[in-house]
Structures are given as C-alpha cells and as structure tokens.
Amino acid sequence: MSYIKTEKEYAAIMARIDQLFFETNEETPSDDPRLKELDMLSALVEEYEKEVYPIRL
Numbered sequence: 313m314s315y316i317k318t319e320k321e322y323a324a325i326m327a328r329i330d331q332l333f334f335e336t337n338e339e340t341p342s343d344d345p346r347l348k349e350l351d352m353l354s355a356l357v358e359e360y361e362k363e364v365y366p367i368r369l
Contacts, residue, residue: 316360329353 316322332350340347 314356316356322357322360322364325353325357329357 316325329350332346332353336344336346336350
C-alpha cells in the first residue's frame with residue numbers, strides 16, 4: 313500500500329472517496345471493485361490523518 317504524501321494527493325483521494333460513496337450503497341455487492349477501492353482509499357486517509365491531523369486530548 314502506498315501512502316499519501318501531499319495535501320494535494322489527500323484532496324484528490326477525498327474527492328474520489330466522495331464519488332465512490334455516492335456510486336455505492338448497502339445493496340452494492342461486497343466484491344464490487346468500487347467498494348474495494350473505497351476501503352483502500354479510506355485506509356490511506358485514516359493513516360494520513362493520524363499523522364497530519366492528530367487528535368490531541
């Protein structure tokens with residue numbers, strides 16, 4: 313898995329996640345490539361946000 317390196321990459325991936333979110337729903341089969349892509353991109357964003365936007369308590 314690659315990593316998000318720049319804010320520009322982050323923005324592009326967030327836009328793609330938004331698109332995939334509206335292309336799929338709870339009736340989309342779990343083996344649909346769009347859901348797999350959505351899962352992968354969401355994991356990348358989660359890691360990026362942990363590093364760049366940590367939640368401090």
